[in-house]
Amino acid sequence: MSNKRIVEKDNNFKHLSHLGWTSYFQNQLENIDNKSLIPARVTGVRKKYFFINDGNEELLATPAGKLQQETSSTYPVVGDWVMVRQTAIEQILPRKNTLTRGAAGMRNQKSGEYREQTIAANLDSVFIVTGLDRDFNLRRIERYLTLVYNCGLAPVIILTKADLQQHPEHFANEAETIAFGVPVHLVSAFNDTGLSDLTPYLMHGRTCVMVGSSGTGKSTLINRLYGESVQATGEVSAHVGKGTHTTTSRDLIMMPQGGMIIDNPGIREISFWDIDQGVGSTFPDIEALAAECRFSNCTHTHEPGCRVLKAVQDGELTEARLENYLKMKRELEYISARKNKSADRVEKERWQGVSKKIKTINKKKAF
Ligand SMILES: Nc1nc2c(ncn2[C@@H]2O[C@H](COP(=O)(O)OP(=O)(O)OP(=O)(O)O)[C@@H](O)[C@H]2O)c(=O)[nH]1
Ligand SMILES: [Zn+2]
Structure with a gap:
């Protein structure tokens, strides 16, 4: 040997x-x-x-x-x-897994297909970061949850800037009402609230990625968890007079906790690409109610005997949550149909190619 x-x-x-x-x-x-x-x-x-x-x-x-x-x-x-x-x-x-979203506005010129954008690969958890300023919005968190579940990944809800609120627990409680087992962490990079709660996600060899709107405090949080400045933040650049810095590249940062964290530019539009159990996992309450509807194909919009609509009437379920559920379901059905259509087209083109080849072979044979 x-x-x-x-x-x-x-x-x-x-x-x-x-x-x-x-x-x-x-x-x-x-x-x-x-x-x-x-x-x-x-x-x-x-x-x-x-x-x-x-x-x-x-x-x-x-x-x-x-x-x-x-x-x-x-x-x-x-x-x-x-x-x-x-x-x-x-x-x-x-790849073991990826966080992938629809690349908005990135139409493939030739075929008119929508394309995907893979944000990061081989992840253990996805931090959905929301600031407790104007950014807090349950519907947006539901959208992120759907995106993350559709990719088969594990979400963690992180509410930052807890220091800006007198009663930040109020927001954590609200987030809990839509979390259904997803961990919710209240943190502040300014007074260090809750930072140590994030350590388990950052242990030896683990990788997490941050998603959230621009300015929610993702880079600042990484710096606090790191212990010093590794990522430029809105505040840092304001000091040097270059205006507000926003993250533009994706970097995997080795953390002193032993794991890794990926910063990610703020997401303006959360568009979907992967279609899996995202909606079902995000809305287990609605899915359970839907199972009790009179018609199995109930759209939960007008049908008599709709258990979901009754829950809204009875105040068990908010109309806004139901609307968000229906909207995302429609979107995913649309994306799925569009994907099937382009898959059909690819198949058709393949067969056209094959039949062309056969024709050429037959022509050759004729000689
Ligand atoms: N009060 C308060 N402000 C914070 C906290 N964390 C971040 N900020 C401020 O929020 C602003 C945006 O912070 P960044 O860390 O740059 O936000 P980001 O999410 O990385 O933004 P993008 O890179 O654009 O995606 C800065 O002015 C920070 O100082 C916090 O815990 N409390
Ligand atoms: Zn129904």
């Missing part, structure tokens, strides 16, 4: 465990033909290059030509595990 083989056999990359390397990724290595490539985690994405961490150091890397930039499924995102040769990224290891 050559030396090289012994090295490969013993190479289980344990030194990457603090970066989130698990047996899931280790097992993927069997399918990598080129045994000289080594795994590294993408810690930062810029226009033309990436930051990667190979367990020893952070390096600048460039993508190999074969990685296609057109879709997020073929191009690295922050949190990805990639196979590299020195500083060239050759391959993306299959």
Whole structure:
């Protein structure tokens, strides 16, 4: 047995465990033909290059030509595990999960399809960050929950800027009414309320990503959890006279707690892409009521014997929550139909291609 083989056999990359390397990724290595490539985690994405961490150091890397930039499924995102040769990224290891949303306004010119935007990959939790200033809105939190559940991920509701409210618990209680088991944490980066409650999500090898509107205090919270400034914040840049800073890039930050956190630019429009059990998981109360409706295909908008509408009448369920539920259900049905349509088109084009080939073959045969 050559030396090289012994090295490969013993190479289980344990030194990457603090970066989130698990047996899931280790097992993927069997399918990598080129045994000289080594795994590294993408810690930062810029226009033309990436930051990667190979367990020893952070390096600048460039993508190999074969990685296609057109879709997020073929191009690295922050949190990805990639196979590299020195500083060239050759391959993306299959992702355990991704946080993906519909890329609003990003129509694919050629086919008119809507596209997806993958925010980050290989995540353990998603912090839905809401500031207890003007940002607090239960309906928006429900939308984020649906997005996160649709991606098969674990949401955590974080209410920041608790210091701005005399009775911040009031907001936490309100959030609890729509949380259905999702943890709700009340924090302040200014007086350190609740910061230690977030430690469990940031332990050795764990990765979480922050989502929320711009200015909710995501970067400030990361800095407080980190213990010093690692992310530029609205306030910091105001001091240096450059106006309000908003986060524009996605970086995976190694935290002193042992895990990692991904900052994310503020999201203006929460559009969906993945369609899974998002609505059902976000609204278990409505789904349970719906099961008691007289008609199994009840739309819960006007039908006699609708248990959901009765709950609204009786004050068990707010109209605003029901409206949000119905709206998201409609949206997801629309997206699903649109996806099926474009899948049909792809299939049709494939068959057109095949029949063209057959015609050419037949022509050739005719000679
Ligand atoms: N009162 C109070 N203000 C806060 C707190 N956290 C952040 N802020 C302020 O909120 C503003 C926005 O904070 P950022 O951390 O830059 O917000 P962000 O969510 O990272 O914003 P984007 O990068 O645009 O997505 C700044 O002026 C912060 O000083 C807090 O706990 N309490
Ligand atoms: Zn009904």
